[in-house]
Amino acid sequence: MKKSVENVMMAATLPNKNIVSVASKFKIKKEQQIPQILRVGVIGVGLRGNHSYEQTLNKDPQVKILAVSHYDSASEVLAENRAGKEYHKQYAKELSAEYYSDYRSVLSREDIDLIVLMCEPSKAFKLGKECIDAGKHVLRDKPATKNPEDSFELAEYAKQKGKMFLVALPLRFYPVLQDVRNSIRSGQIGDVTTINMGYIWTNGPLQGFTASQDYVDAFGGGDALSAGYHAVDYLNWIVNSKPVSVYAHMDTYFYKEYKELSIEDFGQISIQYENGVIANLITGRCTAKRAGINWLDISGTAGTIDVRDFRSNFESDPLVRLGHSIVEAAISKNYNDIATGYEAAMTGAILKYALRSSQTFSEQKVSIDWSVK
Amino acid sequence: MSLCSKPLRLAVIGAGRLNIATGSHLPAIKKLSSVKLVALCDIREDGVKEQALQYGVPYYTDYEEVLENKEIDAVDICTPDHVHCEQIIKAAKYGKHVFCEKPFAISMQEAAAIKDAIKANNVTFMSGHHMRFTTMCRNIREAITEGTIGNVVFGKVIYKGAFFPYEKNSLYYKKASGGQFVHNGPHYVDKLFYLMGQTKAETTFSRTKSVYADKNDSMETANFTSVMLKFPNGATGYVEQNLTILNPRGYPTKEDILIVGTKGVIQWNTLDNAPVVKYLNGKVFISDPRPMMDVSDDPYASELNHFAECVFKGKSPETDIELSYNVLDVCLRAIA
Numbered sequence: 049m050k051k052s053v054e055n056v057m058m059a060a061t062l063p064n065k066n067i068v069s070v071a072s073k074f075k076i077k078k079e080q081q082i083p084q085i086l087r088v089g090v091i092g093v094g095l096r097g098n099h100s101y102e103q104t105l106n107k108d109p110q111v112k113i114l115a116v117s118h119y120d121s122a123s124e125v126l127a128e129n130r131a132g133k134e135y136h137k138q139y140a141k142e143l144s145a146e147y148y149s150d151y152r153s154v155l156s157r158e159d160i161d162l163i164v165l166m167c168e169p170s171k172a173f174k175l176g177k178e179c180i181d182a183g184k185h186v187l188r189d190k191p192a193t194k195n196p197e198d199s200f201e202l203a204e205y206a207k208q209k210g211k212m213f214l215v216a217l218p219l220r221f222y223p224v225l226q227d228v229r230n231s232i233r234s235g236q237i238g239d240v241t242t243i244n245m246g247y248i249w250t251n252g253p254l255q256g257f258t259a260s261q262d263y264v265d266a267f268g269g270g271d272a273l274s275a276g277y278h279a280v281d282y283l284n285w286i287v288n289s290k291p292v293s294v295y296a297h298m299d300t301y302f303y304k305e306y307k308e309l310s311i312e313d314f315g316q317i318s319i320q321y322e323n324g325v326i327a328n329l330i331t332g333r334c335t336a337k338r339a340g341i342n343w344l345d346i347s348g349t350a351g352t353i354d355v356r357d358f359r360s361n362f363e364s365d366p367l368v369r370l371g372h373s374i375v376e377a378a379i380s381k382n383y384n385d386i387a388t389g390y391e392a393a394m395t396g397a398i399l400k401y402a403l404r405s406s407q408t409f410s411e412q413k414v415s416i417d418w419s420v421k
Numbered sequence: 422m423s424l425c426s427k428p429l430r431l432a433v434i435g436a437g438r439l440n441i442a443t444g445s446h447l448p449a450i451k452k453l454s455s456v457k458l459v460a461l462c463d464i465r466e467d468g469v470k471e472q473a474l475q476y477g478v479p480y481y482t483d484y485e486e487v488l489e490n491k492e493i494d495a496v497d498i499c500t501p502d503h504v505h506c507e508q509i510i511k512a513a514k515y516g517k518h519v520f521c522e523k524p525f526a527i528s529m530q531e532a533a534a535i536k537d538a539i540k541a542n543n544v545t546f547m548s549g550h551h552m553r554f555t556t557m558c559r560n561i562r563e564a565i566t567e568g569t570i571g572n573v574v575f576g577k578v579i580y581k582g583a584f585f586p587y588e589k590n591s592l593y594y595k596k597a598s599g600g601q602f603v604h605n606g607p608h609y610v611d612k613l614f615y616l617m618g619q620t621k622a623e624t625t626f627s628r629t630k631s632v633y634a635d636k637n638d639s640m641e642t643a644n645f646t647s648v649m650l651k652f653p654n655g656a657t658g659y660v661e662q663n664l665t666i667l668n669p670r671g672y673p674t675k676e677d678i679l680i681v682g683t684k685g686v687i688q689w690n691t692l693d694n695a696p697v698v699k700y701l702n703g704k705v706f707i708s709d710p711r712p713m714m715d716v717s718d719d720p721y722a723s724e725l726n727h728f729a730e731c732v733f734k735g736k737s738p739e740t741d742i743e744l745s746y747n748v749l750d751v752c753l754r755a756i757a
Contacts, residue, residue: 242663299575299655347665
């Protein structure tokens with residue numbers, strides 16, 4: 049198999065997922081729920097915020113977290129330096145889980161079904177493979193891997209081994225954004241013609257955060273790529289078509305060290321999809337001291353949808369929905385709305401094209417080698 | 422609004438039917454002491470006669486006769502887009518100052534010829550971009566120039582509105598108007614230029630799309646255009662004109678503005694009843710909701726008053742030939 053962005057684009061459109069609204073799922077009576085428990089191990093317990101997806105999963109009554117560990121001694125030392133010597137042990141205790149100093153001990157436990165792999169993207173491919181080899185499903189934060197090709201390969205590897213490679217992308221679980229997607233899928237607004245989306249993080253530059261070459265090497269980019277990953281995944285999800293062309297402006301406006309490292313913090317990305325949809329996205333992080341700046345305007349031949357501040361407009365916790373979707377995927381093989389590694393690969397590939405476009409000031413035609421698969 | 426002992430003697434050309442002249446310019450001129458309406462002109466005699474009676478001024482059916490009248494200082498051209506070039510150049514040759522509704526030309530060849538004529542005849546030229554004269558725009562620009570959001574690094578202007586069909590002989594077809602983004606796009610491009618404090622931009626990328634219920638409704642050009650811009654100071658911009666909303670038919674016009682600075686952002690949109698909202702240093706400042714246009718604050722009156730002021734003082738208008746040329750350049754490159 050030739051590894052390339054083009055392979056990724058082709059395969060990412062393949063998963064045939066069962067499309068069911070999470071909102072309707074939550075109306076299922078308790079006795080009808082699958083009575084199984086998802087047993088979870090965590091590799092990578094650094095200092096993170098709400099993207100610590102083991103905490104998300106832990107809110108679900110069908111989840112039991114059994115074990116936690118760091119993925120290497122460097123990350124263990126880093127966490128201890130920041131939060132104290134017993135931080136990791138305390139964290140394990142809070143989750144009622146056992147702490148292991150070597151992640152391989154977590155992998156060797158036969159009673160663990162899924163690993164929440166919270167490492168840097170540059171380490172995700174190798175560690176992800178080890179998890180799959182150990183017979184575990186894998187859940188990743190975004191970006192799933194540093195390169196989209198690796199996401200694709202990991203997805204293929206998991207498939208061969210009968211395991212799941214899942215990626216937590218919360219925008220799919222905001223009720224208003226699910227409504228939007230359901231409206232589109234049900235044909236309520238006819239054929240989608242154009243989309244304008246804004247997904248801009250605020251309160252930057254983040255306090256205490258300093259970008260370094262190590263950071264760039266591990267993550268592959270700055271805030272436009274990071275926030276953009278969420279938004280592009282959502283766009284792909286609702287448009288449900290292959291991208292054919294990408295153009296982007298990526299700029300560095302807010303972080304001095306980003307400039308020195310030539311990574312971006314703000315950008316515009318324009319995607320043309322095969323089904324004719326034009327999606328224009330403005331993303332990144334700015335300094336405004338407020339909740340994120342978000343909007344979504346969708347034009348269709350039979351209607352139009354305008355959403356403002358979609359992150360503050362929900363009646364239930366999207367992360368709880370996200371957690372339950374993971375449980376459903378892992379236990380009942382119903383992918384529901386959770387992103388697959390293939391989809392993450394597609395998102396990563398679009399962002400790679402976007403970066404290339406921004407660096408070359410040229411539109412990137414997304415060519416797919418259909419004969420590869 | 423008196424600027425001089427004598428008002429600017431202005432003739433309006435293209436005032437024989439319901440259009441921007443009769444609907445907006447003539448009522449605006451009535452409010453100004455700096456401008457005196459002295460004549461109207463249109464090839465439709467019945468229409469212009471009716472307007473002339475209403476405003477108590479003489480009328481003409483041949484605009485060259487207006488230009489020959491030495492009692493007229495300036496002309497306000499509100500004719501169809503494709504005749505602007507010829508009329509502006511002739512007016513300049515007659516030494517008339519020219520105010521022309523946007524787009525002042527429909528090709529860069531026309532724009533260059535107009536530019537030459539304006540310079541050669543040393544007359545004042547101003548293109549009608551009334552949106553920058555709205556209270557909303559002035560408020561936002563004022564906040565920016567006061568430095569409240571730091572250096573502006575990004576701006577977007579989005580205009581989304583209902584699709585509307587075109588009559589068979591409509592003057593909005595490509596031949597007469599250059600197409601939708603040439604006819605209407607200058608509004609939004611100029612607005613972004615103004616808010617960003619810029620007078621030119623590089624068009625780095627654009628996408629267009631045509632969405633019509635019926636091919637016969639088509640204006641022969643795209644009714645969706647999005648364009649990315651790069652300004653000389655390194656800031657970037659995004660303009661979108663989306664007139665594809667087929668359903669519902671009565672979809673209200675929606676405008677959305679975002680200006681991002683190094684210290685904060687300013688957001689404004691028509692869905693929120695038009696307040697100016699500033700997010701600065703952890704605090705939220707929201708102005709009283711204001712309508713975009715009202716009797717006391719008519720952007721058309723403001724722009725025509727600005728034109729008169731520039732003529733009297735020998736100043737270059739905000740939307741002079743250079744800026745108008747650059748705005749048109751963005752629009753034409755976007756649809757190229």
